Amino acid sequence: xxxxxxxxxxxxxxxxxxxxxxxxxxxxxxxxxxxxxxxxxxxxxxxxxxxxxxxxxxxxxxxxxxxxxxxxxxxxxxxxxxxxxxxxxxxxxxxxxxxxxxxxxxxxxxxxxxxxxxxxxxxxxxxxxxxxxxxxxxxxxxxxxxxxxxxxxxxxxxxxxxxxxxxxxxxxxxxxxxxxxxxxxxxxxxxxxxxxxxxxxxxxxxxxxxxxxxxxxxxxxxxxxxxxxxxxxxxxxxxxxxxxxxxxxxxxxxxxxxxxxxxxxxxxxxxxxxxxxxxxxxxxxxxxxxxxxxxxxxxxxxxxxxxxxxxxxxxxxxxxxxxxxxxxxxxxxxxxxxxxxxxxxxxxxxxxxxxxxxxxxxxxxxxxxxxxxxxxxxxxxxxxxxxxxxxxxxxxxxxxxxxxxxxxxxxxxxxxxxxxxxxxxxxxxxxxxxxxxxxxxxxxxxxxxxxxxxxxxxxxxxxxxxxxxxxxxxxxxxxx
Ligand code: NAD
Numbered sequence: 226x227x228x229x230x231x232x233x234x235x236x237x238x239x240x241x242x243x244x245x246x247x248x249x250x251x252x253x254x255x256x257x258x259x260x261x262x263x264x265x266x267x268x269x270x271x272x273x274x275x276x277x278x279x280x281x282x283x284x285x286x287x288x289x290x291x292x293x294x295x296x297x298x299x300x301x302x303x304x305x306x307x308x309x310x311x312x313x314x315x316x317x318x319x320x321x322x323x324x325x326x327x328x329x330x331x332x333x334x335x336x337x338x339x340x341x342x343x344x345x346x347x348x349x350x351x352x353x354x355x356x357x358x359x360x361x362x363x364x365x366x367x368x369x370x371x372x373x374x375x376x377x378x379x380x381x382x383x384x385x386x387x388x389x390x391x392x393x394x395x396x397x398x399x400x401x402x403x404x405x406x407x408x409x410x411x412x413x414x415x416x417x418x419x420x421x422x423x424x425x426x427x428x429x430x431x432x433x434x435x436x437x438x439x440x441x442x443x444x445x446x447x448x449x450x451x452x453x454x455x456x457x458x459x460x461x462x463x464x465x466x467x468x469x470x471x472x473x474x475x476x477x478x479x480x481x482x483x484x485x486x487x488x489x490x491x492x493x494x495x496x497x498x499x500x501x502x503x504x505x506x507x508x509x510x511x512x513x514x515x516x517x518x519x520x521x522x523x524x525x526x527x528x529x530x531x532x533x534x535x536x537x538x539x540x541x542x543x544x545x546x547x548x549x550x551x552x553x554x555x556x557x558x559x560x561x562x563x564x565x566x567x568x569x570x571x572x573x574x575x576x577x578x579x580x581x582x583x584x585x586x587x588x589x590x591x592x593x594x595x596x597x598x599x600x601x602x603x604x605x606x607x608x609x610x611x612x613x614x615x616x617x618x619x620x621x622x623x624x625x626x627x628x629x630x631x632x633x634x635x636x637x638x639x640x641x642x643x644x645x646x647x648x649x650x651x652x653x654x655x656x657x658x659x660x661x662x663x664x665x666x667x668x669x670x671x672x673x674x675x676x677x678x679x680x681x682x683x684x685x686x687x688x689x690x691x692x693x694x695x696x697x698x699x700x701x702x703x704x705x
Contacts, residue, residue: 227259227314229406232268233413235275235424242267247403252320252549253540253585259318261406264431266438269398272427273444276369276396279424286366286394290349293392294341296419300388301337303415308334311380313541314407319376320540320548320585321503330408332666333381336684339668340388346686347693358701364693366394367470368446371439373400373460375452376551377506377608380408382474385683386449387412391426393692395447398427400439404552406430437463446470447692451508454606454633454677461680472681472691474673476606477508477635480628481664482650483524484621484641485517491662492640493527496612499638499664501535501590504548505610506555508678509636511664513596513603514614515624521616525594528614529574532590537579549585550609556586559609563591566602566611571595575610598627606633621646625653634675638664657682 227249231238241262249259279285285293304311311333312326321329350363372386383399390397401409413428431439433456440448440460450460451474464471481499483492499511516524540548550556563576575591588609596603596613603613617623628637638660639650647661657673666672671682681691 226257227317227407227410229259229261229410232262232264233410233416233426233428234268234272235279235427236416236421237423238417239271241265242271249318249404249406251317252551255584259407261403261430264403264429264435266435268429269431269435269439269442272398272429273369273439273442275424275427276398277444279396279422280369282422282424284422285396285425288394290344290392290394293394294344296421297337297341297388297392299419300415301334303418304334304337307411307415311408311411314411315379315405316540316548318405318407319379319551322540322545322548324543324545325503329378330380332668333384336381336384336668337388339685340392340689343669343686343689344392347689358699359703360700361698363696363698365696366390367692367694368395369444370395370397370447370449370692371400371445372397373436373439373448373450373452374402376402376405377503377508379405380412382451383409383412385688386451387426389683389689390447390449390692392689395692396425398429398439398445400436401428401430403430403432440464441467443467448472449681449691450474457679472683473679474508474681474683475635475677475679476633477510477674477678478513478604478606478631478633479509479511479636479638479656480513480515480631480654481511481638481640482624482628482654483514483516483520484624484639484643484646484650485519486643487517487520487524487640488642489523489527492524493531495638495640495662495664496528497531497535500612501532501547501610502664504550506551506608509658509666511636511638512607512612513598513628514612515617515627516614517624518616518618521614525573525592525614528612529592532574532592532612535590537587537589538581547587547590547610549587551586553586555608556588559588559607559611562602562605562607562609562611563588566591566593566613569596569600569602570613573614598630604631621650625650628654632677635673635678636660638662
């Protein structure tokens with residue numbers, strides 16, 4: 226049982242302003258695994274005041290970038306020894322299978338270092354010569370940054386905001402989702418060992434309304450949000466009205482395209498990960514599989530066999546591949562989509578609750594076939610282990626058109642041994658990120674969405690640049 230009675234406000238543990246508490250229920254056992262204070266808008270106001278004071282004091286923001294990088298590397302070193310603890314926290318609060326959780330938290334720590342490596346690609350200050358004389362072009366932090374992250378990858382999706390924002394010199398208020406607060410507390414604990422300047426980092430797990438208050442707070446200069454498209458639109462409109470900078474990583478309905486020469490030994494493992502990774506609760510999930518008719522039956526058989534072979538069970542067990550969904554509410558939502566799917570297409574496997582689990586919010590890996598791209602299960606983000614397999618009859622351009630016929634544009638993939646055909650498809654699918662013959666995340670390259678999948682990029686130098694502003698100082702009388 227994890228129990229906390231404070232928030233991390235501006236670098237210190239502070240008593241909450243309210244007296245309500247929130248229990249965190251394991252989605253596998255349905256038992257309470259943690260208890261935290263419920264945040265109020267006053268807790269947010271205290272964190273914003275501390276962050277603004279730190280920004281105005283200029284200690285962190287004016288520190289040489291290498292000094293900030295040293296602190297961040299020290300953070301990575303501290304967290305290295307805590308990967309298992311971080312993994313157990315995520316598994317306890319949201320049911321991510323422990324094997325995946327261990328890899329995912331280790332990847333997040335690797336990512337911390339990759340942001341430091343990426344600093345070499347950013348020119349923080351340069352002189353430029355113009356017709357009216359020289360100018361110094363500087364890049365500095367954008368100010369006070371709010372980092373709002375969702376429950377489906379609580380540590381990873383917080384780190385990819387907090388770390389680049391700190392490297393940029395910002396003061397940061399991290400707001401993890403209130404149902405997955407535990408790695409936020411671990412991050413705050415590590416920060417206490419770093420001796421950051423006062424006010425530079427706050428971590429306040431909170432719900433939607435308190436999150437909305439953080440977005441609207443005039444003391445916040447930049448909002449970085451990962452979550453649903455609906456919440457992203459609401460946040461963007463507030464930022465638009467206030468003219469504050471905003472980055473959004475939103476939903477997806479990404480398509481994997483299997484061409485007529487697809488190699489099943491490459492496709493199937495990638496699609497098992499692509500469709501069912503994190504029990505389908507991944508924004509980058511490949512939830513549509515668009516297959517050439519000449520290979521359709523073969524692909525369906527192989528995917529159904531693979532899905533039926535997946536190990537469903539206790540997420541703390543290292544052998545488990547499919548854990549529970551995060552909540553009863555999420556399971557109900559996924560089951561509603563499965564009912565819609567049954568009325569639209571053919572259920573090829575899954576669709577029910579596994580019989581080996583007495584408790585918990587489990588749903589079997591589910592595959593629909595004979596799906597048309599205009600069906601709801603092919604257009605709407607389900608956020609559960611549900612794959613739609615869609616046939617196409619014509620050339621590669623028909624598959625591309627199907628992949629692009631969506632409101633979203635986050636990810637996508639093509640499976641073919643033919644490098645030229647792969648490149649043709651990869652360049653024409655409208656998505657921020659695309660993968661050839663696989664399902665991967667690349668921390669060195671920018672990641673993000675187009676269309677309803679978002680604005681801005683995370684990872685790499687571009688991930689740090691989201692938190693930087695240009696500052697030009699013209700000096701026309703200078704000699705150079
Ligand atoms: P959500 O949008 O309800 O909540 C995400 C976070 O934002 C939570 O911390 C929540 O408290 C907060 N929040 C919600 N409404 C807010 C508002 N109006 N103002 C401020 N904060 C607000 O999403 P969720 O259900 O927690 O997460 C699932 C969704 O996130 C899925 O749709 C998924 O596709 C998306 N997602 C996207 C990415 C990506 O990188 N593109 C990654 C993970 C999840």
